[in-house]
Amino acid sequence: MSLLAADGITKRFAGITALQGVSIALDEGERVGLIGPNGAGKTTLFNCLLGLLRPDAGSVSFDGRDITRLPVYRRARLGIGRTFQRVELFSGSSVRDHLLFAHRIRLGTGALWKDLLGLGLPKPAEIERCDALLESLGLGGMGDEPIEALSLGQSRLVEVARALMTQPRAVLLDEPSSGLDRAETTALADTMARIQAEQGFGLLLVEHDVELVATFTERTYVLDFGRLITHGPTSEVMRDPEVRAAYLGDFAAGPS
């Protein structure tokens, strides 16, 4: 039984079929890539997995439970974390606030009555936990920084940290290399690989950067025109002639 699975997902927009019977699966502790040219349906599938879109046919399950009709926040509370292609942080909040709040949401410890009694203020143990994660992501000492003062690379790491504070069992990364240079992308990938190895969550990477997918993931799914054209171990997928024709072009020719 897969941790997160999409089974026969079909999604249409005003007569245009964005996804046609697509099935993918993500197991605990593995790193899976999802690639495809522009318009292939990657983001649509991503949104169906997260609950931002409801599929016209097919189902989404998490740990054996059908979550097709669950709203976004319920899926998040089950243990599905995500990052965004266009960084989505909480303006006006500090870096630590992002983590602290995610932590409380996960534990369900926030309540109005506690706030009114003064029991909702940040506790030293919570702050320590947040700072420890920031330290491990290379953001040590930045807890009090307003998020407006961060670089794009740092912002992406804060997104990752926020997702990790919810103790996810599956993390979905939406084009994390977008806007980063090669060095920043490599640093982010190394950090993610380390954290993923430590915590053991499943990781689904939706990405344009084929080099990142080739080096970072173990299995890869390839979409084209809303259909799954192939999937399997990443090294094999990269050599698939259909994939090369549809998407990879000259890239796969080199390494292979």
Next chain:
Amino acid sequence: MTTSVLAAGVLEETIRAFFQGLPIGAGFALVAMSFVLTYKTSGVFNLAFGAQAFISAAAYFELHTRRDWPIWSAVLVAVLLVAPVLGLLLERLIFRHVHAVSAVAKLVISLGLMVALPELFKLAVDYNREQPFGAVGIIPDGTAVYRLFGRYPVTRDEIAAFAIMVAAALALAALFRYSRLGLRIRAVVQSPRMTELNGVNADWVSSGSWMLSSLFAGLAGVLLVPTTSSLGTVLEPRGYFPIVIAALAAAALGRLVSLPAAMFGGLLLGVVTTELRTHLPRDNVILNELRGSALPYVMLFAIIVFWPAIRRQIAGSDPLLGVAPPPPALAAANRSRGMTVYTRIMALAFFTAVGIWTFGYANNFWISRITHSVIFSIIFLSIVVFTGLGGQIALCQVTFAAIGAFTAMQFAQRWDVSVIVGMLAGAAIAAAVGAALSVPVMRLGGIWLAIATLAFALFFHDVLVKYGWVGGSLFHGRGVPRPQLFGVDFSSHKNFLVLCVAVLVVVGVLVILVRESSTGMALRALRGSETAAESIGVVSWRSRVIVFSVSAAIAAIGGGLLAMEEKQVSYEANYDPQIGLFWLVVVVVLGARTVEGGIQAGVAFVIFPVLVLERWLHLDGAWRFVLFGFAAISFARHPEGLLEHGKRRSQAAMQRLFTRRPPVAAAAGAGGAAGPGDEP
């Protein structure tokens, strides 16, 4: 036989109501088209159209009725000169400079104008609203009645209103379809920036559309003078409020972007209004009120909540539209330790001096004014919670304050229960009403949330307050005692002031605790990115319902105290929905993000007109509406509030003066904070 006679009678009444509804609907349609035109071209949800319509109508009244100008020249000046020039001024001086700000910020500006413009007009032309108004339309002998098909009576004024609306709609359609200006307006609607890249001056196009929409509003204002019974015999801005609300409902049918939908929506609502007035039974208070001015409010609320197109509306489609930077951090967050100590010492000294003066030297008038300031500070903390922390605009805080006042009064009068218990019960009731109201409207957010809450406030004002179990008509709103608590009698002015200060301190501390704890974090998260907040498990609607209920309870506590202070519920003076709009304007202008800002707004609301305007400057108190109304424009540039902005600047200057370190606050506030995607 009897049944067929009855059916024929009903049919006759229905057809008659249809013909009577068309001219009223024509007025709604004109204002609705103005809304759409302005919203499409500049993203401004212009609540000030009622004020613009009033100014044209009042100008027509001044010229024709009071100065004996011929009708044609009065119309020419009021509609073809005053209205477009007003539209041009608003666009050139205000809205052109706030194109990239959020729709909510533009709504706040239009609220300010709605408050300020009519008062400015009255002050400028010495307009005497008490003078009986011999309402005449723009057609000579307009009250002459014709019979359509020999049986359905319509006046010349009504025929003229309908014909002019149809002609105006056709002219507008032709302008959009065939003229260069129409083509450019359509392009600017899609993307002003991209249109400019093609060599079109988008600013001039925007000016043109504002003049056009203002002309429509002015035309509607003049046409509706004789046909709208709600105006009575006195021409006032208030008379245009129901028209604006009905027009809003019509514009909402087309999601504020479809001119044909706005036109047909206006006509439809005009007909529905008269049909319901004709056929609704008269023996029920609510249904009877729906026959009057409450109907537009109910229609607006129903359309916003149930019209599926509004749920699907996506705000802003301009790919090159600028993104307003987040408001700078609070001054208190960035100041040095020394500056914090200095600020606290100064604040302590100030409050000590005020306290010594109040309790040692002030007469009852000033003690009462200071008590009012404290009470309004409490009420305004409800706006701090929902608008400052929650980032949303609600226009019914005044209703929650009224609920608190009425509940305290009812408990004391009806059951002889302590007013303190009544006030707390009022807070609980207001919180429950807020929760019930917020379930359908909270998912809307932005301007729709603001308008839905305004519709609720107006419905309460026109209908609910007339019930004895709400407004307490049995007691005529009088006789609210001051409390006794733990053996202390708070009936004296000074003792009651102490009680109010204590409540303010408690509420202020609670607001700070909420702001700094989980609830405050949830609200900041939702303000920053609702999608991201939900991705970590935040239930957005639940957080907003909670904060709306808290806000309602705070307003009700303030309302209860106000009733105790005045020893009665002065509903018309204190809890009118239009006063509530002014409350919001005052708070957001001065600072809605901090407890301090709410307190400063309370003091300014009460003390400023008495002390500064009337005693020092010897000006009419109405100038406060003009000053604060126009000051709302500053919300676009300084959403943190003018006082918070001034504090940050002066703090930066002080730190430059006393330290050699570069002031952090100045750096953060000077050029706007960098976005999350920017390099440092």
